[in-house]
Amino acid sequence: MFTAIARAALMLSAALLLSACGNGSAVTAGDGAPVASAPPDGTEPRAGLGCSWLAVSDIETTNVAFPDAGARYWLALVPNIPGTRLRIDGRYPDARYFSFNVYDPLLRPIDAIADVEIAPDEAGRNPFRNPDAGPGAGYTAFVEFTGRPDQPAPNSIYSGQVDLGPGLPNPLTAMLYRTYVPADFEDFKGGVGLPQLALETTDGSNELLPLGACEEAPLPNAFGLLPGVPLNDLIVGADYPDAVDQALGLNLPLATSPPSTRVFYGLPDTALAVLGNLLPAELPLTDALPEQTAGGGGFLSNVHNAYTSTGFDRAFGDIYLLRARAPTFPGDARAASSGARPNLRYWSVCQNEFATQRFVDCVIDRDAPLDAEGFFTVAVSDAADRPGNAVADAGIAWLPWGGIYKDGILIYRHMLPADDFAEAIHNVPRGTDPDAVMGDYFPQATYCSRATFEAAGGDAAEIFAACAAEQAERAPGGLLGPVLNASGAAGR
Known part of the structure; x- marks a missing residue:
């Protein structure tokens, strides 16, 4: 059972996520109908609050932390609430690579899982393990708000501890979802939309806070509605x-x-x-x-x-x-x-x-x-x-x-x-x-x-x-004079 502190933290999390996403719903079309990331098999994404992903990389605005033109990055911020974990429901994109990395407050990765490591919901359907499978099949992964154990659970990464001292807790999970080199460079989602996130109890018995499957992240361009600045x-x-x-x-x-x-x-x-x-x-x-x-x-x-x-x-x-x-x-x-x-x-x-x-x-x-x-x-x-x-x-x-x-x-x-x-x-x-x-x-x-x-x-x-x-033929130089590189060699 959740303590009062955990319940309050959960309510605060919902408020923060909703405020970050404006009206707290998925992006709407001109007639007010929701526009969400629909899986290729035609099933509808779950209803949820706000948006699963807060921001997306953009060459004009959110071009920070030395990104790569061959990739796209989506950011989620989730408080590490005791007694909960984050569930990721996604589909394998038509892309060269995808992964989830979780980070500490110094922007250093704590843990990560790559495409080939994620078991599919239906055996044999991971195209990064079985190229004949093709993209689009579903997977379920988890972010546990604890330290990484010696034997991690399948499809799980751990964001609960920071490497700044023994057992120092991490209060907030910052997670990046990356895709690289999609088959269609106009669609870095790889034809399958974005993964959908939900907070649930650590045993998975109760879904506590499902987040919306917005087609576009709210930041930096208001769900893609604001014109870009070149x-x-x-x-x-x-x-x-x-x-x-x-x-x-x-x-x-x-x-x-x-x-x-x-x-x-x-x-x-x-x-x-x-x-x-x-x-x-x-x-x-x-x-x-x-x-x-x-x-x-x-x-x-x-x-x-x-x-x-x-x-x-x-x-x-x-x-x-x-x-x-x-x-x-x-x-x-x-x-x-x-x-x-x-x-x-x-x-x-x-x-x-x-x-x-x-x-x-x-x-x-x-x-x-x-x-x-x-x-x-x-x-x-x-x-x-x-x-x-x-x-x-x-x-x-x-x-x-x-x-x-x-x-x-x-x-x-x-x-x-x-x-x-x-x-x-x-x-x-x-x-x-x-x-x-x-x-x-x-x-x-x-x-x-x-x-x-x-x-x-x-x-x-x-x-x-x-x-x-x-x-x-030039004299070596740095800010204050001659300099050798770390190996003592010049120009390698």
Whole structure:
């Protein structure tokens, strides 16, 4: 039986959810009829209060925490009320990937479950386990408001404890539902609508607060009813005033020359890496920090992804490049021809800005041009500085820098590596030279002048080699002088 405190918390939860969703009902059409996410088999979603999902990512507005152009993110906020759990009723979307991650107040993932781990309501109907099943079948998953046990229950994730001390409770579950690379890029819901949420007793015997199956989240655009503001187009179309750098002579502590690429482990490492760029000597970054593997460390990161980041600053150049051997992915002709399992479920490279945490643009695996050696090469600049040979025919994926930004950060993602893909970012322990683990799959980076880039011709490998040779002739630099990267090497 619920205590008075639990009942009051439940009532407060309902009030918060209803106030966040305006009139507390699903989106309505012009005639007032509800518009909800209807499953493909024609069954109606349950009636509920408010909306299951509070907000959705949007490139113009809710473009925060370094998102990916190949994905869409929906956010739910649910108080962790004793004696309850959150039930998720959904259908498998027609997409490359989906998952649920739950987070602590520092935006670090506590637990997660991926598509292939979610058992279907009807045996054999999970298309991520059985490709012949096809999308649309139903599943039921749960968020338990307790710590994760040694033997977690099937289809369950746990959000009750925060890793800031022994048994520290988490008062609020922030959950992200992600989908990546839908079959139809106009519908990131994958043709099946959004999962529907409900609070119920921990034993599932009583449904306490069903939430509505709104077709669109209320934030940021009032259920999609408000017109979008083309903010990102304005950022992409801007041309950075180089006179600002020349007048101020200021370098940001986010980048070095040559560029330094690091594996992302968590917020403490990121802070120490930035601090290290402030100093003229290398800083021992990780000796005092607890053990942690790649990925899962903050900024609403995804447990199933691992990341590298490479910082750049216009003080060192108006064009920069990133290059690595391209992993195979589902649908990749290279994997199909060999009969081998794809290296990764997904990979991408995104151009971002650190302070705003916005992405400007991304190249995703299926759209990345590869050269004859099987490498991808990403070039970043303002449109006004784009070299004439920064084109796909030369094996170059060009991304806009974002003309209002002084800094840039290229984030390279790996998702769900195959067991035999030893070169995945996931397999780089902290304190290990990533080059030694990843080999050609570890990205190299360099600045470049437009003259050198264009003089190198129409082959990405030759362009990058010419730019790297030009970079090698420059004196290393950071905010206060010469800087080495974390491995002591230049430009890897």
